[in-house]
Amino acid sequence: MKMNPGIPLLKVENLHKAFGKTKACHDISFELWPGEVLGIVGESGSGKSTLLRLIAGLLEPDKGTISYQQNSKLITLTDLDEPALRHLQRTEWGFVHQHPSDGLRMNVSAGANIGERLMANNWRHYGNIREKAQHWLKAVEIDPARIDDLPRTFSGGMQQRLQIARNLVTNPNLVFLDEPTGGLDVSVQAKLLDLLRGLVSNLGLSAIMVTHDLAVARLLSTRLIVMKQGEIIEHGLTDQVLEDPQAAYSQLLVSSVLQV
Amino acid sequence: MSEYNFAYLNEQTKKMIRRALLKAVAIPGYQVPFASREMPMPYGWGTGGVQVTASILTPDDILKVIDQGADDTTNAVSIRKFFKKTAAIETTELSEQATIIQTRHRVPETPLREDQILVYQVPIPEPLRFLEPRETETRKMHAYEDYGLMHVKLYEDISQHGHISTTYAYPVMVEGRYVMDPSPTPKFDNPKINNCPALQLFGAGREKRIYALPPYTKVTSLDFEDHPFEVQKWQASCELCGTSGTFLDEVITDDKGGRIFVCSDTDFCRKQQSEKFEEAG
Ligand SMILES: Nc1ncnc2c1ncn2[C@@H]1O[C@H](COP(=O)(O)OP(=O)(O)OP(=O)(O)O)[C@@H](O)[C@H]1O
Ligand SMILES: [Mg+2]
Numbered sequence: 001m002k003m004n005p006g007i008p009l010l011k012v013e014n015l016h017k018a019f020g021k022t023k024a025c026h027d028i029s030f031e032l033w034p035g036e037v038l039g040i041v042g043e044s045g046s047g048k049s050t051l052l053r054l055i056a057g058l059l060e061p062d063k064g065t066i067s068y069q070q071n072s073k074l075i076t077l078t079d080l081d082e083p084a085l086r087h088l089q090r091t092e093w094g095f096v097h098q099h100p101s102d103g104l105r106m107n108v109s110a111g112a113n114i115g116e117r118l119m120a121n122n123w124r125h126y127g128n129i130r131e132k133a134q135h136w137l138k139a140v141e142i143d144p145a146r147i148d149d150l151p152r153t154f155s156g157g158m159q160q161r162l163q164i165a166r167n168l169v170t171n172p173n174l175v176f177l178d179e180p181t182g183g184l185d186v187s188v189q190a191k192l193l194d195l196l197r198g199l200v201s202n203l204g205l206s207a208i209m210v211t212h213d214l215a216v217a218r219l220l221s222t223r224l225i226v227m228k229q230g231e232i233i234e235h236g237l238t239d240q241v242l243e244d245p246q247a248a249y250s251q252l253l254v255s256s257v258l259q260v
Numbered sequence: 261m262s263e264y265n266f267a268y269l270n271e272q273t274k275k276m277i278r279r280a281l282l283k284a285v286a287i288p289g290y291q292v293p294f295a296s297r298e299m300p301m302p303y304g305w306g307t308g309g310v311q312v313t314a315s316i317l318t319p320d321d322i323l324k325v326i327d328q329g330a331d332d333t334t335n336a337v338s339i340r341k342f343f344k345k346t347a348a349i350e351t352t353e354l355s356e357q358a359t360i361i362q363t364r365h366r367v368p369e370t371p372l373r374e375d376q377i378l379v380y381q382v383p384i385p386e387p388l389r390f391l392e393p394r395e396t397e398t399r400k401m402h403a404y405e406d407y408g409l410m411h412v413k414l415y416e417d418i419s420q421h422g423h424i425s426t427t428y429a430y431p432v433m434v435e436g437r438y439v440m441d442p443s444p445t446p447k448f449d450n451p452k453i454n455n456c457p458a459l460q461l462f463g464a465g466r467e468k469r470i471y472a473l474p475p476y477t478k479v480t481s482l483d484f485e486d487h488p489f490e491v492q493k494w495q496a497s498c499e500l501c502g503t504s505g506t507f508l509d510e511v512i513t514d515d516k517g518g519r520i521f522v523c524s525d526t527d528f529c530r531k532q533q534s535e536k537f538e539e540a541g
Binding site: 090109116130147148 | 400404405406407408409411418419486487
């Protein structure tokens, strides 16, 4: 899809979401530009997942607007009806969940998991769907011979890669990643990060990635948002934020995590 | 003649069911919720179909009931008896004679007419249930025509068996809008459901759903371009009437592996036999 580099891909303005008394997101505003990878970091419970789910349309905000670039214009997502939103979700967006079981259909084969979005977009040629599924298995470094196997016969890292393939098969413009390397051990994490980095740069993907691992953020994201108790407390280029954190909390976060 | 209201259900319940039926006819293939009543027979015995039949029955109707293709199975006989007793209506085994045909599995081989109504007893009305157990989600899928999942099931069929192995309850698209389960008929009957002159009503008692196909509704079986929909075909023709091209049941004739194929539609088979007999005589 052709993108207008002169306007943001996504624009979030004064977003609010509370669960009872918990202010999960409080007055959040930022922009995402075409081709950017934005990292969202912060401690557990700071509202990262909530923010991601709000933007991806999986959760409704209490207040605020989200706009998204389509045909070189910004459309207001918060005005969109549900069918239109779902259409966006299954064509132009992807969502990679922290737990593969939330993002995969565990009771159908790997091929069907990848093919689902194609079929939802009216692909009706079995041979073509299969070919595309095999291509994507290879792209995420899963042996294409496993195409008819169920995801539960896959390792955690493979499941996560399958989830990525399932999302990227429709060439989305924007991918949401919630702790994509979360439950994986270090060597598997490294491999997945490499893969993600390759995909992001080869496909020119724009992405918003939640992580509490600053090393992951440093590797993948161009800009960084630091959240605390539902608010953005720092926002800047990843290198700047990590090298020279301004907010006391960011300083704490950086010093505690990057001590290696 | 009895302590029951005509056709067992009280008038208020019938009215409620008829309202659901009208809505179902107005939105072909859409599953309309209704307040299913307890019937004096267990679920699985066609309580959904029985409630639909009871709601549309008039004293002048002639009722035929089939289970598989046969009129003489326990289920069919007891439903016929039930309406004979509670509505004092006439019943028949002849497809041409019937004004209402209640069925569990088959669409009769004899082509239906505009003045007939086919009532299906449906166990599971939701075609998406297999892959998406959440009702809130399947409802949205129907509402938004978000039907990719239906093809996922067919995809799995092919990847596991080399062809679409679903032979019963084969999913269809109604007028290009709603995906519907003609459950539990064999896919052999799907072409008969398409563009059918008779009104077709579907009742699911346990699941409390009614859906419908008005006469001449376009019903297409889902498939892939490179794996097109096909009906079952048999090498054999019916052992009893000699007809080929009908839905055949395999019947074991002895304990030495002897078997024959006969029409599953017993009424149709009998008619073919007597026509042959007349030709011969
Ligand atoms: N559905 C919900 N109902 C009630 N409270 C919720 C809900 N979802 C999140 N919260 C609360 O909102 C706050 C932010 O939660 P969120 O899941 O967004 O944090 P997070 O930054 O993603 O944390 P983690 O790093 O542990 O995943 C927390 O206090 C959480 O308990
Ligand atoms: Mg989270």
